[in-house]
Amino acid sequence: MRGCLLFAATLLLTGCNAVLLAPAGDLAIRQRDLIIISTGLMLLIIVPVIALTLLFAWRYRETNREAIYEPDWDHSTLLELLIWAAPLLIIIALGALTWVSTHKLDPYQSLSRIDAERPVPMAMEPLTVEVVALDWKWLFFYPEQGIATVNELAAPVDQPIRFKITASTVMNSFFVPALAGQVYAMPGMETKLHAVINQPGVYEGFSANYSGAGFSGMRFKFHGMSTEEFQRWVQQAKAGGGALTRDAYLQLEQPSELEPVRRYASVASGLYDAILNRCVEANRPCIRDMAMNARRGQGQDKPRAFNVAALGGGAARASFGAICTAGDPAGIGNGPRVASTRTLPQ
Numbered sequence: 001m002r003g004c005l006l007f008a009a010t011l012l013l014t015g016c017n018a019v020l021l022a023p024a025g026d027l028a029i030r031q032r033d034l035i036i037i038s039t040g041l042m043l044l045i046i047v048p049v050i051a052l053t054l055l056f057a058w059r060y061r062e063t064n065r066e067a068i069y070e071p072d073w074d075h076s077t078l079l080e081l082l083i084w085a086a087p088l089l090i091i092i093a094l095g096a097l098t099w100v101s102t103h104k105l106d107p108y109q110s111l112s113r114i115d116a117e118r119p120v121p122m123a124m125e126p127l128t129v130e131v132v133a134l135d136w137k138w139l140f141f142y143p144e145q146g147i148a149t150v151n152e153l154a155a156p157v158d159q160p161i162r163f164k165i166t167a168s169t170v171m172n173s174f175f176v177p178a179l180a181g182q183v184y185a186m187p188g189m190e191t192k193l194h195a196v197i198n199q200p201g202v203y204e205g206f207s208a209n210y211s212g213a214g215f216s217g218m219r220f221k222f223h224g225m226s227t228e229e230f231q232r233w234v235q236q237a238k239a240g241g242g243a244l245t246r247d248a249y250l251q252l253e254q255p256s257e258l259e260p261v262r263r264y265a266s267v268a269s270g271l272y273d274a275i276l277n278r279c280v281e282a283n284r285p286c287i288r289d290m291a292m293n294a295r296r297g298q299g300q301d302k303p304r305a306f307n308v309a310a311l312g313g314g315a316a317r318a319s320f321g322a323i324c325t326a327g328d329p330a331g332i333g334n335g336p337r338v339a340s341t342r343t344l345p346q
Helices: 002-013 026-059 077-104 227-240 246-252 271-276 287-295
Strands: 113-115 127-134 137-142 147-150 152-156 161-167 172-175 183-185 191-195 201-207 219-225 242-244 262-267 316-325 337-345
Touching (some): 026 113, 026 191, 127 152, 127 172, 127 183, 137 152, 147 152, 147 227, 152 227, 161 172, 161 183, 183 191, 219 227, 227 262, 242 246
Parallel strands (some): 127 161, 152 219
Antiparallel strands (some): 147 262, 172 183, 201 219, 316 337
């Protein structure tokens, strides 16, 4: 029976895909090495503690009459040194390793190498991919190629990739285990990831942060291709895709599950920037402009001008056009402050 159970457990383990321990991208490989080294350092403490616990339990069991019983023993300098010095050294080593790796593997930092043997050539420009996490699907923009895709990502092998990542509604997490560690996608904010894929193939990508009912189906395929294959893939998208206008994006943005792969041959100008600044809809102020208006305030003792639209629905939305003083439209006097408003169409 024991043999059958062991065989069944081994058989189940053969179905595991240990992609984190066998990634295809240099950044993911270095992150894998960090995990292994950190685990090894911690095991230097964990294994001896477990072994000594079992040894002491066996050595000082009730039936062992040969074990010496010393109820008044309470101190050993040698044991104190071992108990405190070993963990302290491990913590120092882990701290140093974490500090160095945190800066070396910073996802915002441009890559300095293709792999362990090849630096990034001076003339090589990274491929820019703009990522938007939607409910519940992924939208990818290729600004240099002028195309966009839904739930499909591709990149040439051995070419650095510069990801710019945001979200439409709730926080999400962009994760391709074979490529690099996960990076959060947040509405109104842009996070970044620099990575490279070193082996051709098709890899799994998904959301690593729960975001609602369709979260489990929020997956996509990442294709590592040769440069020639990637160019053909781009041409196929341009030949067979439609146009991603702002109106088409607003339809795509609506929550939906298990969306098929889509390709767009053209993208409305400035669409990703509008998504990032939450102003895709007409007459909606951008976060960027609101922040700029705030920085242009007339001083700490005077109100600052904002252009704020209500986020809710309704037939019309009110927004602040300016804040000035009565009898002084320029806002330079010291009279009572009056808020000027206007109504925007829905």
